[in-house]
Amino acid sequence: MRVYEEIKPTVVIYCEDENAGNACLNRICEGLEEEGVPFEVTIATGDEPEFMAQKASRESRIGIGIFLGKDGTCLLQHTKMPYNMPIMKIHGKLAEADDYRRLGANAARLAKNIPLSF
Amino acid sequence: MIIAGVDIGNSTTEIALARIVNNRPEFIASGIAKTTGIKGTEDNVLGIRLALERAVERARIDMKEVKLLRLNEATPVISDVAMEAITETVITESTMIGHNPSTPGGIGVGVGITTPIFDINSRKPGEKVILVIPKNVDFEDAAKKINEALSRGVDVKGAIVQKDDGVLISNRLIKKIPIVDEVSLIEKVPLNMPACIEVAEPGFTIKTLSNPYGIASVFNLTPEETKNIIPIARALIGNRSAVVIKTPRGDVKERKIPAGQIKLKGKNGTQVVDLEEGADKVMQALEQVWPLIDVEGTPSTNVGGLIARVKEVMGQVTYQDIREIKIQDILAVDILVPQRVTGGIADEFFTEDAVAVAAMVKSSKLPMEKIAEKVERELNIPVEIAGVEANMAILGALTTPGTDVPVAVLDLGGGSTDAAFMNRKREVVSIHMAGAGEMVNMIIAAELGISDKQLAEDIKRYPVAKVESLFSIRMEDGTVRFFEKPLDPETFARVCLLKEGKLVPLPPDLQLEKVREVRRKAKQKVFVSNAVRALSKVAPSGNLRLIDFVIMVGGSALDFEIPEMISEALAGYGIVAGRGEIRGSEGPRNAVATGLVLSGWEGTP
Structure with missing residues (x-):
């Protein structure tokens, strides 16, 4: 177990x-x-x-996590949100490249406390 | 026996139902519905029926039990609002990009020749260039090309990027250069021209390009040329990043639109005011010539168009010839409107001066008899046309506990602000002023750049709040409210309206302070100034201090801050002003309808 203070404040991404x-x-x-x-x-x-x-969000020191599945399904989550209510969700088959970028940007905006884009 | 008072207003139709016991009315219910059609036309009947049905249902009686309808002699005033910009900024041959992408890259000032990234290989070492990178170039490729050029000795001084890639490119470069990104119309950037690019540190604004001498030293301008670029410098003040490109004939002009003159014809002479002198001058002149007979604008100028448009609308509404429409009152207000710059590249907005005007006309007597006939026919209830609206409003307002004559009533409506004063002998003077709720909506919409009318109405009616976390919001007064359920992520960190317990997000570029200020200023400029204007017209010998009590009624008296603003302003004249509480239960609504019932059964006028 790492010492808490040593963990950098990062958004944690779990990639399958x-x-x-x-x-x-x-x-x-x-x-x-x-x-x-x-x-x-x-x-x-x-x-x-x-x-x-x-x-992933619980692992992150700033409480923001992303999961990217093999099929392209992607979720942005915050520790304080109920597990079945992600901040943003991308369904693999319907998604475009820009959607993933927007999800990444939204994760950062969540951390910076500025409005998200949908 | 049950009778009903019916008040057809500009925006709502209100009903007061009363049972006559021992020759005295006892109120049993009220009803309200949206006015159908324009006030004073036969289309109103539908609204009357709806409001009546609601009241009857609430009273748990049958429609047949209603034996008499008392209709008000609706004041034949109709008002309209219009707005016109009096300055305009035009960019010819796009010389400037001033905008605030949320994440520009790098920091500093760079000067060079605008070069498309595809042509970079043809540039010789030592040449100073500013690269133009369209959206079909990936940031990795762009960074690679720039690094190659840099190592060849080409002096890359900065970049203009179409996509939101500023930081990504900047992070991959061997040398830090300023990068402005999110330039939507990048194809309009003139190529092979000297350009200067500036990006300020986060939290700071640009210094060189917002200073005319800064631009002059970058491009070696003559004093004459420096004079011409002042509008550019002025326009770029407050930006975090900007680009200025020097084209041979490029120019930014602040064009003054010929605003024209407004001619106020009154019983005490005629005054001509240049609209450029501002709304205050117009209002001063209006006071001098009061009472007003008519208003005219110089033909083929903005004010001319504005007045003509108002008259045209009035003409259509009242089925009168435009030449016969006489404007009886105007309210002019100076406003600042964001306008998209003609010829801009990155959706730049400049704030331009504009004037908003509300105008009111007295039409010939409204066809109330016709409405009465139609109501009688359709509802099968006898109809009486009762006294003047202002008198009814006072009678109704006097049912507010703790009031007595002499008293003034302020009716804050949608189209007009009305005042009436009743002295000890129960004689009434009344006045109608142009400008009320609708004008506030128009000012809010114009100053915040909103085109959705419902949203403007909501901004007027509800306080703003900022979502601070997934569970809490901070209201405009600083109090924090916590929610048990997580808020919609779409509202996260946004400025929202708190509408009936729900959060309605506003357009993302609106700041909380700005929304609040615009909203409050609009209400001040319209309602507070109109309250003072109207009351001083009905006050004994025109002296506001001779009024002791003011009762505020009407739809806009329900507003969460307008009555307080007016009370505060009137307190300065020693006046006790407050929101009416009709019959001790109806709030500021239903005054006229209540007055209509009372006037029929108490022997008062």
């Missing part, structure tokens, strides 16, 4: 796909980077997406 060059993941990271909020990516597989997104 072990492929490092995942296009969707890159888009999410771009969104975060453009807004200037740090993040860390962890490879994680497991339960249903809602649960994983909540787990």
